[in-house]
Amino acid sequence: MEELIFLGTGAAMNTDCFTTALLLRDGLAGHHFLMDTGGGNGLLHRFRQAQVPAEAITDVFISHHHTDHILGAPWLMRLSGHGRQRHPDWPPLRIYGSPALLETLMTICRPILPSAVLDLVGSHIRLIPIEDGRTYPIGPWQVTFFDIGAQKVEQYGCQVRLQTGEDLVYLGDEPLREPGLPYAQGADYLIHEAYIAQPGQGRFAPKSIGHSTVQEAAENARAAGAKHLVLFHSGLDAGPARRQSYMSTARDYFKGPISAPNDMDSLFFDHLPKETD
Template sequence: MNTLTMLGTGSALVTRCYNTCFAISTPGATLLTDAGGGNGILCQLRKAGMHPDGIDFMFLTHAHTDHIMGAVWLVRTAASSLRGGRRHAPLRIFGHGRALGVLREMCMLLLSGSDRAVLDRAVSLCEVADGDVVTAGQTSLLCFDIGSTKEKQFGYRATLPGGSTLVCLGDEPFNEHNRPQAEGADWLMSEAFCLYADRERYRPYEKHHSTALEAGRTAASLRARNLIVYHTEDDSLATRKERYGAEARTEYGGNVVVPDDLETIFL
């Protein structure tokens, strides 16, 4: 059985939910995408019934604080577990050179000497380029550059055990250049910073983000079978499912999922 657990669903400055990150669990392996903005990732994993030592692979999309800072805590945990004999294989972290370089520099500056001493045994930093295909257990990941003008960022097309596909577009609007990688996915993950109806309040376009309306339009254009909307503001959590879903459905006739933190989706 393949599942996706949304450990966090919020954008950078949220305080009522955790920053966007999620775990894909397949038979024999767990892949974490990003880790949020701090050691809250450890709390979210615990709440989800997951342990950091059970994370086999990680995909780091980019080096913004709300995506990369939590990775430092996972590296620290991996180093501690290796020294304590609880981890026997390194945590493999996929990412482009810029993101992995930032992560390594932060770890060298912030971790203890004992953790730094085992860093290269506890963690394997696996650099990927646009178009590379890597494997995470039985999952194949086609990595692609989303063409961000703000911060170098990669997404991926995952082919899961059993053959279903999931596309992570990153946390910026869809780039038409990525249509070959994104089209026809069973599951499309698209950021939606806010509702189109609230665009004057949140100004998503100034932040290189989109709305639930555009997420629905993108899903329809790419002929996705299911749409997962995430990376939102946190003022509307009580009504987010209903309102974001309704707005996305004005442009898209497929299944729309607007998950809460810690919600599990069966893929």
């Protein structure tokens, strides 16, 4: 059984939930693939809530260098580095990102991580530069990374071939645009950001900060022929009624299954997709 755990579903300034972190787990073999790391060491608490041992986190993808996606990574590096020092059989940590992203990560880490941890970068802690359109074997999955054509900063998404034969596509935190369309086309699961449910809600206009409304996300999924739409990365003013508001709005524009997960919700991939209530 494969499971996608939404460790964090919020945008950067959302104080009602943790920031962006999604954990794909293969329950049979115990493989884990983390997509984005949230905004700090709250990520470690989320692992504990999910009952995921620290040493199980071996493969990490960071879509871009904004605070709510990258700042959990130094904590993972510290955790893995100290783990290796105390336990020689602690598994290596592999971090995937664009060359510019990996350099930014090291710029952050050099002044804040202990030298004993930094000394392990390149050996135990492995920074793996990704290329647009290239496929990498990660655990039991084939993962293709692609430049999403973001407007604010360089950003990558990924297409994961699940063991069910289905495709899971993660678009990072900007809308689906032309560069990402070949990967999103016909996706079994399309994870698309949706900053607010309706235009005029919240204190920011989504387009002004490179984000979408639920309507725009649903229209993008419909145009791509996606089968199951997953809405996440909600803004500061989403509030506790977010799930029902998101799904009710999305149903007007997208007729397939829709999920609007809260923190620590999961999708399971051992069965046909079903709509989340």
